[in-house]
Amino acid sequence: xxxxxxxxxxxxxxxxxxxxxxxxxxxxxxxxxxxxxxxxxxxxxxxxxxxxxxxxxxxxxxxxxxxxxxxxxxxxxxxxxxxxxxxxxxxxxxxxxxxxxxxxxxxxxxxxxxxxxxxxxxxxxxxxxxxxxxxxxxxxxxxxxxxxxxxxxxxxxxxxxxxxxxxxxxxxxxxxxxxxxxxxxxxxxxxxxxxxxxxxxxxxxxxxxxxxxxxxxxxxxxxxxxxxxxxxxxxxxxxxxxxxxxxxxxxxxxxxxxxxxxxxxxxxxxxxxxxxxxxxxxxxxxxxxxxxxxxxxxxxxxxxxxxxxxxxxxxxxxxxxxxxxxxxxxxxxxxxxxxxxxxxxxxxxxxxxxxxxxxxxxxxxxxxxxxxxxxxxxxxxxxxxxxxxxxxxxxxxxxxxxxxxxxxxxxxxxxxxxxxxxxxxxxxxxxxxxxxxxxxxxxxxxxxxxxxxxxxxxxxxxxxxxxxxxxxxxxxxxxxxxxxxxxxxxxxxxxxxxxxx
Amino acid sequence: xxxxxxxxxxxxxxxxxxxxxxxxxxxxxxxxxxxxxxxxxxxxxxxxxxxxxxxxxxxxxxxxxxxxxxxxxxxxxxxxxxxxxxxxxxxxxxxxxxxxxxxxxxxxxxxxxxxxxxxxxxxxxxxxxxxxxxxxxxxxxxxxxxxxxxxxxxxxxxxxxxxxxxxxxxxxxxxxxxxxxxxxxxxxxxxxxxxxxxxxxxxxxxxxxxxxxxxxxxxxxxxxxxxxxxxxxxxxxxxxxxxxxxxxxxxxxxxxxxxxxxxxxxxxxxxxxxxxxxxxxxxxxxxxxxxxxxxxxxxxxxxxxxxxxxxxxxxxxxxxxxxxxxxxxxxxxxxxxxxxxxxxxxxxxxxxxxxxxxxxxxxxxxxxxxxxxxxxxxxxxxxxxxxxxxxxxxxxxxxxxxxxxxxxxxxxxxxxxxxxxxxxxxxxxxxxxxxxxx
Numbered sequence: 001x002x003x004x005x006x007x008x009x010x011x012x013x014x015x016x017x018x019x020x021x022x023x024x025x026x027x028x029x030x031x032x033x034x035x036x037x038x039x040x041x042x043x044x045x046x047x048x049x050x051x052x053x054x055x056x057x058x059x060x061x062x063x064x065x066x067x068x069x070x071x072x073x074x075x076x077x078x079x080x081x082x083x084x085x086x087x088x089x090x091x092x093x094x095x096x097x098x099x100x101x102x103x104x105x106x107x108x109x110x111x112x113x114x115x116x117x118x119x120x121x122x123x124x125x126x127x128x129x130x131x132x133x134x135x136x137x138x139x140x141x142x143x144x145x146x147x148x149x150x151x152x153x154x155x156x157x158x159x160x161x162x163x164x165x166x167x168x169x170x171x172x173x174x175x176x177x178x179x180x181x182x183x184x185x186x187x188x189x190x191x192x193x194x195x196x197x198x199x200x201x202x203x204x205x206x207x208x209x210x211x212x213x214x215x216x217x218x219x220x221x222x223x224x225x226x227x228x229x230x231x232x233x234x235x236x237x238x239x240x241x242x243x244x245x246x247x248x249x250x251x252x253x254x255x256x257x258x259x260x261x262x263x264x265x266x267x268x269x270x271x272x273x274x275x276x277x278x279x280x281x282x283x284x285x286x287x288x289x290x291x292x293x294x295x296x297x298x299x300x301x302x303x304x305x306x307x308x309x310x311x312x313x314x315x316x317x318x319x320x321x322x323x324x325x326x327x328x329x330x331x332x333x334x335x336x337x338x339x340x341x342x343x344x345x346x347x348x349x350x351x352x353x354x355x356x357x358x359x360x361x362x363x364x365x366x367x368x369x370x371x372x373x374x375x376x377x378x379x380x381x382x383x384x385x386x387x388x389x390x391x392x393x394x395x396x397x398x399x400x401x402x403x404x405x406x407x408x409x410x411x412x413x414x415x416x417x418x419x420x421x422x423x424x425x426x427x428x429x430x431x432x433x434x435x436x437x438x439x440x441x442x443x444x445x446x447x448x449x450x451x452x453x454x455x456x457x458x459x460x461x462x463x464x465x466x467x468x469x470x471x472x473x474x475x476x477x478x479x480x481x482x483x484x485x486x487x488x489x490x491x492x493x494x495x496x497x498x499x500x501x
Numbered sequence: 502x503x504x505x506x507x508x509x510x511x512x513x514x515x516x517x518x519x520x521x522x523x524x525x526x527x528x529x530x531x532x533x534x535x536x537x538x539x540x541x542x543x544x545x546x547x548x549x550x551x552x553x554x555x556x557x558x559x560x561x562x563x564x565x566x567x568x569x570x571x572x573x574x575x576x577x578x579x580x581x582x583x584x585x586x587x588x589x590x591x592x593x594x595x596x597x598x599x600x601x602x603x604x605x606x607x608x609x610x611x612x613x614x615x616x617x618x619x620x621x622x623x624x625x626x627x628x629x630x631x632x633x634x635x636x637x638x639x640x641x642x643x644x645x646x647x648x649x650x651x652x653x654x655x656x657x658x659x660x661x662x663x664x665x666x667x668x669x670x671x672x673x674x675x676x677x678x679x680x681x682x683x684x685x686x687x688x689x690x691x692x693x694x695x696x697x698x699x700x701x702x703x704x705x706x707x708x709x710x711x712x713x714x715x716x717x718x719x720x721x722x723x724x725x726x727x728x729x730x731x732x733x734x735x736x737x738x739x740x741x742x743x744x745x746x747x748x749x750x751x752x753x754x755x756x757x758x759x760x761x762x763x764x765x766x767x768x769x770x771x772x773x774x775x776x777x778x779x780x781x782x783x784x785x786x787x788x789x790x791x792x793x794x795x796x797x798x799x800x801x802x803x804x805x806x807x808x809x810x811x812x813x814x815x816x817x818x819x820x821x822x823x824x825x826x827x828x829x830x831x832x833x834x835x836x837x838x839x840x841x842x843x844x845x846x847x848x849x850x851x852x853x854x855x856x857x858x859x860x861x862x863x864x865x866x867x868x869x870x871x872x873x874x875x876x877x878x879x880x881x882x883x884x885x886x887x888x889x890x891x892x893x894x895x896x897x898x899x900x901x902x903x904x905x906x907x908x909x910x911x912x913x914x915x916x917x918x919x920x921x922x923x924x925x926x927x928x929x930x931x932x933x934x935x936x937x938x939x
């Protein structure tokens with residue numbers, strides 16, 4: 001806070017009045033085009049089942065501009081209304097009813113009716129029985145679905161219509177949703193232009209359009225941002241972390257950790273002895289990797305879920321213990337293990353080589369390679385939901401581990417009950433007990449935005465990865481001239497004739 | 502090491518545990534317990550922190566069984582040092598009740614490592630109980646994190662004073678305090694309802710957070726889509742209780758007579774009054790945007806059109822009223838009925854309000870501004886001639902708050918500021934008033 005001595009008040013008050021603060025918080029302005037660059041180059045606007053984490057986040061954020069889910073989760077994991085305004089389930093959690101928001105239309109003008117929503121959900125989930133009634137849809141399953149709300153909030157459940165083309169291929173056509181933007185132009189793998197939907201049920205977005213360029217490397221994105229040719233780019237977490245520390249003209253931001261970097265033993269791994277896997281886990285010194293290779297980004301991890309979701313990661317020790325690792329391996333002959341990594345991840349090779357070095361120090365021979373039969377894989381796992389039970393289940397699916405079993409009282413409910421926390425802990429511990437997976441780091445996703453991109457809530461340069469922030473809520477600080485041209489026609493018409501200039 | 506941890510198991514309390522304690526130790530621990538109980542602030546025991554400490558102690562005792570343990574408490578949460586000390590004291594006292602005695606490591610049969618951590622939603626406390634060299638057990642408890650905040654008041658001669666009126670998780674657009682038969686009422690305009698809270702027998706200007714009880718709520722139906730940056734205004738009235746102005750919607754309450762209160766709403770583009778007076782200047786609000794179009798009805802003297810603006814404040818002069826408009830293009834316009842003077846480069850925020858006081862010219866202009874990249878502040882200005890002059894220090898709202906609404910109170914002697922906290926996301930309603938200080 002700026003404090004001004006009273007005796008100087010008169011002398012400098014005019015100066016204060018004019019200079020004010022460097023960044024006073026204005027209300028959002030309407031207008032302008034937000035320019036975005038992304039690495040991925042998708043041929044279709046959909047989330048593939050085997051998407052890499054980068055592709056997953058790119059497409060999830062893009063599609064969420066076009067469509068809505070029935071419910072959303074806030075950063076605390078609590079369900080919030082979206083296309084559904086109310087919901088209820090029977091005690092068995094097998095039968096759910098969702099009351100839909102009235103008057104919502106798809107971008108093609110058709111009503112987002114219960115029948116239309118039920119058809120989309122039924123196509124997405126063949127194991128569900130989805131029925132439409134007057135103002136609601138019901139979802140039934142033979143198994144209990146206590147985590148249904150968190151499931152429905154995932155990007156894969158965005159309610160998008162896909163009209164088939166002449167060849168009956170409905171993936172090549174752009175999706176039609178109910179979200180804040182509609183597809184104006186789609187060039188697969190290259191460019192997507194989205195236009196603001198005037199009829200968006202959540203209110204028209206502040207920007208007129210969003211132009212997304214796909215297939216741009218991180219380096220090209222950084223140069224484009226520097227040259228003011230784009231507004232939003234992706235960044236490596238370590239680069240964003242460094243720029244946050246040193247300060248740059250653009251605004252870099254890191255999300256909460258939403259990815260897990262882990263070592264995963266393959267089904268045919270030569271490391272069949274759990275003691276060998278445990279020894280490898282104890283051999284890895286995560287701190288130097290974090291400080292040198294990740295430049296401080298990410299959090300050393302020995303658990304699947306990050307602390308912001310659970311609060312209990314302190315009981316999963318990340319400390320290396322080479323002495324104990326050696327004692328576990330005493331008097332036993334170990335096979336040479338082949339450690340593979342994602343060649344497209346620039347940090348992966350360096351991290352893998354560091355892990356191999358740690359392993360050799362305790363007597364485990366690890367060979368880093370992207371070819372040959374892999375015994376261990378260094379992989380990134382998406383933690384897609386703020387709901388911890390859903391994220392741990394999704395992580396287990398990606399890691400090809402057995403899905404954790406939760407008592408019905410835990411999933412999708414508040415985690416405030418001790419019973420829930422204990423159940424979650426037990427489920428996570430159970431997945432890690434035989435060391436088939438060795439968690440290494442929880443990583444954020446990073447981005448950088450130009451100074452003209454502002455956040456609706458604060459009016460300041462946007463923290464792009466802040467939980468819950470939607471690109472529909474950003475506005476452009478230099479869009480005032482556009483803004484004045486685009487004043488609301490209905491209100492203008494309502495002006496008394498005498499009041500017009 | 503992970504493999505050494507076992508799943509938490511729960512023992513039945515051991516009825517013999519006190520019998521196995523030496524009488525000297527018992528006396529010492531009893532003294533500690535009594536001291537802790539007597540001298541700990543009652544707030545701790547009354548609060549959820551005390552309850553959580555008791556729960557964790559119970560779980561630790563169930564996992565460890567009775568005996569002497571070394572206790573280590575590490576804070577990795579946002580709890581302050583005082584709270585941590587209180588938690589530790591409470592934990593020691595509760596452990597004593599459970600038969601677990603805290604002692605030095607060399608005298609202990611095991612260790613209890615407690616970490617006070619937190620997730621985004623909860624405080625989470627973990628305890629690792631180690632018995633012998635290998636065996637480790639884990640106990641967990643959680644309790645919701647609650648938003649706290651205290652208003653900050655600057656200490657310069659013209660002082661902006663704040664009173665926290667209400668806090669809630671859902672957005673607030675405006676609030677108003679009113680004295681009514683049966684006690685004070687707080688009328689709260691939310692995004693989809695007007696809620697009326699009762700505070701029997703309290704002074705409306707008192708700090709009343711936490712003591713309002715919901716009396717009644719009136720949903721506001723609307724078929725038009727609201728803009729994303731939704732704004733709304735509550736205005737207390739003389740002949741009925743209040744009016745509500747929302748984009749494209751107007752609501753009028755029934756009179757405040759004995760009959761039950763009702764609220765009638767209709768969709769309209771009629772202009773909003775800029776001051777509480779019945780013959781106030783009115784301005785048209787762009788129903789799908791977040792600003793006034795600039796068309797005035799009736800106008801201010803000869804001026805019936807000003808640039809589109811976000812907010813306006815009326816500053817009475819001896820024989821006219823000076824109107825300050827915060828225009829959408831970032832300029833400020835001073836309109837006196839004859840001229841419209843644009844002032845550029847103020848770099849103020851978008852929200853203005855006027856507050857009547859006994860200081861200076863008698864009415865000050867409140868302006869939202871930003872002290873740093875995280876927090877909004879308010880500052881009072883005088884406009885003695887045509888140049889704004891700062892009249893107070895900046896008032897920041899504690900806790901990384903961002904001002905999302907600022908309106909002049911219907912009575913004119915204060916302003917209502919709605920602040921959204923960056924740390925919790927909750928909304929806080931403040932009454933802002935001016936005192937002349939020294």
